[in-house]
Amino acid sequence: MAPPRRRSVGNRNLPANLYPNGKYFQYRNPITGKKTSINKPMAEAIKLANAANARLLPMVADYSLLEMITGEAAPRVRKLLDRFETEWLPERDLAASTLTEIRFKLERYRQDLGDKLIGQIDVLAMSEYLDEFSNNAYTKHRSLMIQIWAFAVAKGLADRNVAEMTIKKREQAKVRQRHTLEGVTKIIDAETTPDWLKRAIRLALLSLQRREDLVSWERSAVDLDANIIRISASKTQNYDTPIHLEIEMGADLRQLVTECLAVPIISPYLLCYRPARRRRDQMDAKLHWSAINEDYLTKEFRKARDECGAYDHIEDVRARPTVHELRALGAWLYKQQGFGQDYIQALLGHATEEMTEFYQEGHEKEVVYQRVKAGLKL
Incomplete structure (x- = not known):
């Protein structure tokens, strides 16, 4: 609340919050301090000020006194x-x-x-x-x-939904463009792109998984003997039918996963890196010192994309594709190589059929993995 202004001799007889403004007057909102010109004769200005005060002044009463x-x-x-x-x-x-x-x-x-x-x-x-x-x-x-x-x-705390009475604006169309195979290839091949990021990009294209699932994908999910890798889509875990995938690895995905497992960092995650500096606050904010959080992946991808000039022809930086659009490119590549739509939707975790549920003793829900394949070749 803005503090009240002292009344001078010239405006002593005017209502609270009304002040002379040249030939006319202005009203000062006692809550916001906003000033509004009232280009009316004194009698009408006083009438308007009294009406405004009757509505606003109860709101600026001493809260503690009111509560007492x-x-x-x-x-x-x-x-x-x-x-x-x-x-x-x-x-x-x-x-x-x-x-x-x-x-x-x-x-x-x-x-x-x-x-x-x-x-x-x-x-x-x-x-x-x-x-x-x-x-x-x-x-x-x-x-x-x-x-x-x-x-x-x-709950009886308000008489009306004031937010619903505000103007409904139409969302602006997203300007961000799609990835191209040439653009992504340039990022992967660039010497300025870190090795861990190259693996992250390939993993996104081959597995079609979301950013948050890529960075939290654990090594324990891999079974090389059975040639499968499991994942539970984090975005669906609060749904009635959460998505659990058991992905049969194609040759390219298997090779990439093997590369991730061979990285000489003791980490629980497939995607990991060795920070140049280990600040305590940064380490405490992560589940493991080698973990890559979502924001860091996004930032480093954007940096690598622009350093290699993959999308310099798109002048508006905001329109250049990000990590998120890798899933769309991967899905398109699968389609180009002849994979069916059902195959792609299952890999994306967009299945709509209700999954079979099994119960153990104590009626605990057992995780049921849907078997899918990831056979894209890069």
Whole structure:
């Protein structure tokens, strides 16, 4: 809340927050401090200021005094966000990555809006807050805010869903372009590309697995005698039918996996590297000192891509393909080599049929792996 300005002799008889502005007047919002010109005669300006004060001044009352008088804690946004996180989120079967993203947004809302009364967040306040975000970010934050305020209405903490009353913007089309085989080959062949990243790129193309699964793929998942490698798609683990794949390795994938196992680093992961420096805070943030986290993979891929000039013809750096688009290129390559659509969908982990479930003693669910193949040749 902005501090009130002292009244001078010239404006002593005017309502609170109304000030002379040349020939006319301006009103200063007691909550935001925003000034609005009122190009009206004094009588009309006073009438407007009194109406605005009647609506806004109750919101800037002494919260602690209000709580002492009423015996109840003021309903602040922080309380709403805490209840939303503890009561609403656990009821949704959301992927771990989605939950992490939502909690990150909730923490930002706590910092930005947490101390405000819920009643202070009207349509104008919500609209102004959402307008701080760019187009696509605006859409995502608005969607979450609609869910939060729907929860608030259902719990009696708010009278209406003010987020739903804000403008719905159309998301801008993604400008990022697809990978080409020539572009990816240039990245792999470049001397500036680290060996571990070359293996990561090939593993993404051959296995069609997601970034988060590539960096967490454990060596123990490999059975060279049976020529298989297992993986449980992390994005599906909170689904009713999580995806578990038992991949029969083609010659190229088997060769790559063998290379990964032969890397002279004692690591539980197929993809690993030896950091140049081992900072304590970085080591504590990882499951193992040799692990490659998702953000580091993304950053190093972007760096290698630009250093070798693979996509310099795409002037907008934001439009150049990233690690994520490797899956799409791999799926296209499989199709070009004559593999069927069902084969590719299964390898991508996009199966739609319900998996067979077996139960052990105690009715514990047994993981059932779906047998697929990965026979792409690079």
